[in-house]
Amino acid sequence: MQKRNEVRIAGLGGQGVVLAGKILGRAAVHDGKRVVQTQSYGAEARGSAAKSEVIIADERIGFPKVRKCDVLVAMSQNALDKYLKDLKEDGTLLVDESMVREVPEIKARVFNVPATKMAETKLKLKICANMIMLGALVKATGMVSQEAVEKAITQSVLDKAQKVNIQGFRIGLELVKQ
Amino acid sequence: MTGKTSATHFWQGNEACAEATIAAGCRFFAGYPITPASEIFEHLARRLPQAGGITIQMEDEIASIGAVIGASWAGAKAMTATSGPGFSLMQELIGYAFMTETPCVVVDVQRAGPSTGQATKAGQGDVMQARWGTHGDYTSIALSPNSVQEMFDLTIRAFNLAETYRTPVVLLADEVVAHMREQAVIPPSNQIKITNRKKPKPTDKAFFNGEDIAPMPSVGEGYNVPVTGSTHNEHGYRFTADRTVHEKLVKNLIRKIRDNAGKIVDYESLNVDDCDVGVVSFGCTSRAIHETIELAKKKGLTVGSVRLKTIWPFPEEAVRNMAKNVKVIVVPELNMREMFYEVERVVHGAVPVVPLNKIGGGEMITPEELLAEIARSVKKVD
Numbered sequence: 001m002q003k004r005n006e007v008r009i010a011g012l013g014g015q016g017v018v019l020a021g022k023i024l025g026r027a028a029v030h031d032g033k034r035v036v037q038t039q040s041y042g043a044e045a046r047g048s049a050a051k052s053e054v055i056i057a058d059e060r061i062g063f064p065k066v067r068k069c070d071v072l073v074a075m076s077q078n079a080l081d082k083y084l085k086d087l088k089e090d091g092t093l094l095v096d097e098s099m100v101r102e103v104p105e106i107k108a109r110v111f112n113v114p115a116t117k118m119a120e121t122k123l124k125l126k127i128c129a130n131m132i133m134l135g136a137l138v139k140a141t142g143m144v145s146q147e148a149v150e151k152a153i154t155q156s157v158l159d160k161a162q163k164v165n166i167q168g169f170r171i172g173l174e175l176v177k178q
Numbered sequence: 179m180t181g182k183t184s185a186t187h188f189w190q191g192n193e194a195c196a197e198a199t200i201a202a203g204c205r206f207f208a209g210y211p212i213t214p215a216s217e218i219f220e221h222l223a224r225r226l227p228q229a230g231g232i233t234i235q236m237e238d239e240i241a242s243i244g245a246v247i248g249a250s251w252a253g254a255k256a257m258t259a260t261s262g263p264g265f266s267l268m269q270e271l272i273g274y275a276f277m278t279e280t281p282c283v284v285v286d287v288q289r290a291g292p293s294t295g296q297a298t299k300a301g302q303g304d305v306m307q308a309r310w311g312t313h314g315d316y317t318s319i320a321l322s323p324n325s326v327q328e329m330f331d332l333t334i335r336a337f338n339l340a341e342t343y344r345t346p347v348v349l350l351a352d353e354v355v356a357h358m359r360e361q362a363v364i365p366p367s368n369q370i371k372i373t374n375r376k377k378p379k380p381t382d383k384a385f386f387n388g389e390d391i392a393p394m395p396s397v398g399e400g401y402n403v404p405v406t407g408s409t410h411n412e413h414g415y416r417f418t419a420d421r422t423v424h425e426k427l428v429k430n431l432i433r434k435i436r437d438n439a440g441k442i443v444d445y446e447s448l449n450v451d452d453c454d455v456g457v458v459s460f461g462c463t464s465r466a467i468h469e470t471i472e473l474a475k476k477k478g479l480t481v482g483s484v485r486l487k488t489i490w491p492f493p494e495e496a497v498r499n500m501a502k503n504v505k506v507i508v509v510p511e512l513n514m515r516e517m518f519y520e521v522e523r524v525v526h527g528a529v530p531v532v533p534l535n536k537i538g539g540g541e542m543i544t545p546e547e548l549l550a551e552i553a554r555s556v557k558k559v560d
Binding site for chain 2: 022025026029034035036037038039040041042043061062063064065067
């Protein structure tokens, strides 16, 4: 793993991009890394653009916002269009293909993940698409350990929602073939 | 959350502030929800009752600060938390707290204003409001955290300063610092220094306006204490026309902070003895400084930094000293020039002071942008 990983998870308010970032950050803490997680969302509760950023490093982190990202998770077409320019050439792009029509030709590694569709069909819970994307991210990058993420999920969601979120995370892991 | 051993938490800034509130001994919170400060309220709604305290939602921000002042006079350490629009509404009663020498803490998590502005986006436009927000003559204390760790540490300090100097203290945070999550190391509870207000002896009769900070009784303790925002003498009796009583009262309100500025002022210096360019920054904006110094080195520029942890009283000496060693000082901030004027006042023409301002959208000033301004400024003075 490189010394510093910068991740941006972007989509729409209500998709849980902030929660996904929070869980990723907490997992990296369990793995012994330094972490800063920030977020940006609109004044509306749902539907406006939302993003969450996580910087994971071995040393203290100064500037807390992502400028060029190693990993971009796009959960809406708008998010992809807006942030693709900030993805490093050798970076990793994960798109929720249920929410994104078009992915341009790029040099970065691209993973198309049917997250929202799988959340609806397998979990009967569309809002778990964020955990499926998180699972795909972890499998594709190895950025944090799977155990650390599952521990972070149990710490970050209500008891009654833990099982379905972990299920979603594991579906995401399986969707990415290394 | 404080215990017998130190512990590392992955907290949001607002959560760290709320936990520090409890650790500092605060047992009363009154507030009205507002982005980006609401998490402090939410967290305390759950946690303060567990610690034997009260969290109450009032009908608005004016009532919130009123309840806080009342709770403080009832003997509790008390706090409210808000953002720009709520901070504006509170100003009249913050003045009452100054005048009645009521210890309390007001958290202002700054967002982009004026008015409702951009509720979810960071700003640093309340610097002068934290200094001059209410009317009349007084001087204020405002602290500026730049990390989740400092949202904890400076909240504790805010309570200690409020209790020591019997004055409202503002924790001037911003959306970035309040909403970000990062590690914070929380010391064991017996290593957290807590200050409590001086209480009167049974024979005491003077409760205001002392040469030293006067002892503060609580209601119900049997002391005869009128508490009024009108001009009053040391017993609390009103003198609404007498020049000398008013002058003594107001001068003492100012003096107790100004004379102790050396003990209150806190800042972090980096590289100041050996640099071409100085940067004065605070809050989230100061998070760019370490990387800027490194980037500048590669360009052959040496950059020093004074990062303000108290913005009021302003760390005048630190900035003045830096001005002796540098060719130019750059002041980055997320507003249209506030701290800039204060730096210019203190530097007093010794070297040029250059503003770097950015507002809206919650965007921060990046190390690259700060470096570009530094390079431009050096070129201009060389």
